[in-house]
Amino acid sequence: MKRLGIVLCLLAAMILVSIYSIYRVERMHGEMTARLDEIAETTAREDSEALVEQVGALRDYWDREEKTLILFLRHSHVDDLTRSIMRLPALTQYRNIAELNAELDTIRWQIDHLRDSELPNLRTVM
Amino acid sequence: MSIILIRTTILYLIIVAAIRIMGKRQLGELQPSELVVTIMVSNIATLSIEDTNIPLLGSLLPIFMLVTCEVVMSVITLKSKAIRKVVSGNPRIIIKDGTVSQKEMRSLRWSIDDLMEQLRDKNIFDPSEVSFAVVETAGTLSIYQKFDARPATAKMLCIPPDGEPDAPPLIVISDGELDKDSLKFCNLTEAWLEKVLAEKELAVKDVFLMSCNRRAEYHITRKEGKKQ
Numbered sequence: 001m002k003r004l005g006i007v008l009c010l011l012a013a014m015i016l017v018s019i020y021s022i023y024r025v026e027r028m029h030g031e032m033t034a035r036l037d038e039i040a041e042t043t044a045r046e047d048s049e050a051l052v053e054q055v056g057a058l059r060d061y062w063d064r065e066e067k068t069l070i071l072f073l074r075h076s077h078v079d080d081l082t083r084s085i086m087r088l089p090a091l092t093q094y095r096n097i098a099e100l101n102a103e104l105d106t107i108r109w110q111i112d113h114l115r116d117s118e119l120p121n122l123r124t125v126m
Numbered sequence: 127m128s129i130i131l132i133r134t135t136i137l138y139l140i141i142v143a144a145i146r147i148m149g150k151r152q153l154g155e156l157q158p159s160e161l162v163v164t165i166m167v168s169n170i171a172t173l174s175i176e177d178t179n180i181p182l183l184g185s186l187l188p189i190f191m192l193v194t195c196e197v198v199m200s201v202i203t204l205k206s207k208a209i210r211k212v213v214s215g216n217p218r219i220i221i222k223d224g225t226v227s228q229k230e231m232r233s234l235r236w237s238i239d240d241l242m243e244q245l246r247d248k249n250i251f252d253p254s255e256v257s258f259a260v261v262e263t264a265g266t267l268s269i270y271q272k273f274d275a276r277p278a279t280a281k282m283l284c285i286p287p288d289g290e291p292d293a294p295p296l297i298v299i300s301d302g303e304l305d306k307d308s309l310k311f312c313n314l315t316e317a318w319l320e321k322v323l324a325e326k327e328l329a330v331k332d333v334f335l336m337s338c339n340r341r342a343e344y345h346i347t348r349k350e351g352k353k354q
Binding site: 004070 | 147180190198201
């Protein structure tokens with residue numbers, strides 16, 4: 001029965017870790033989507049100063065999140081997202097709006113994919 | 127490279143802990159579910175060692191989940207005979223009164239060679255000497271020999287016990303270290319031990335191996351390099 005107690009504690013810890021990973025990915029998804037929407041709106045308004053500021057803030061936010069997410073997610077998925085985000089400041093600085101919009105869409109797709117692959121449902125389980 | 131070394135060390139420690147949690151049953155004869163868990167744990171651990179792209183938690187969680195399933199399953203099978211039958215199967219009688227059951231052999235997909243190998247492993251070369259042979263759920267063969275083929279025991283030979291305490295010999299000193307629990311089990315004291323060693327002009331640290339039983343019969347192997 002001692003063994004059963006140990007494995008039940010382990011089970012509780014594993015469920016907590018799983019729930020925490022889903023919570024972190026969900027939180028990141030919500031925050032990133034909101035920030036990307038803001039950047040898209042600013043791009044449409046052609047407000048260069050605000051755009052540089054928002055892209056810088058997005059990068060800082062991702063730098064903080066990446067450290068935790070790398071514990072739960074495949075490193076290659078996180079690295080792809082980092083690579084895309086790293087391109088944003090240069091695209092903003094040289095006002096390459098078409099490329100910036102394309103990169104924003106890519107990032108949006110990547111974070112959607114990250115969240116979808118982490119949430120347990122019939123499609124992801126199978 | 128250093129990451130692989132660190133990951134391998136962590137996984138090694140985790141797997142040792144996992145096998146310890148699964149218990150001693152895991153280390154002996156494997157039941158079907160235990161075999162599945164053992165194979166899966168080794169594969170999952172390898173994935174994480176080979177591919178540093180996979181987070182370590184991605185290996186640790188499934189390993190612990192498998193251990194949890196295994197322990198929970200063993201508790202359930204302990205309580206329920208029906209589930210035990212489903213998970214582990216039933217023992218099968220393969221030889222009865224010296225006659226091999228061909229039906230059971232086919233059912234178990236055992237060849238004559240498999241059976242004879244198992245019998246020879248038990249020092250039996252003729253199936254007709256066997257009263258009952260049972261294939262256990264872990265795949266081992268248990269044998270009950272016919273009366274005339276059974277080795278003689280003291281009871282059969284009507285030899286009475288000699289009245290001395292009957293217990294197996296234990297290791298009292300191992301590589302120069304005294305095991306006080308073994309000494310206590312043998313109902314002997316450290317004073318007795320010191321006296322025995324003094325007679326042989328030895329100290330505990332000079333002894334490689336000393337075994338002893340409750341009759342205070344002992345055997346000493348000195349460490350190499352110590353004069354007799």
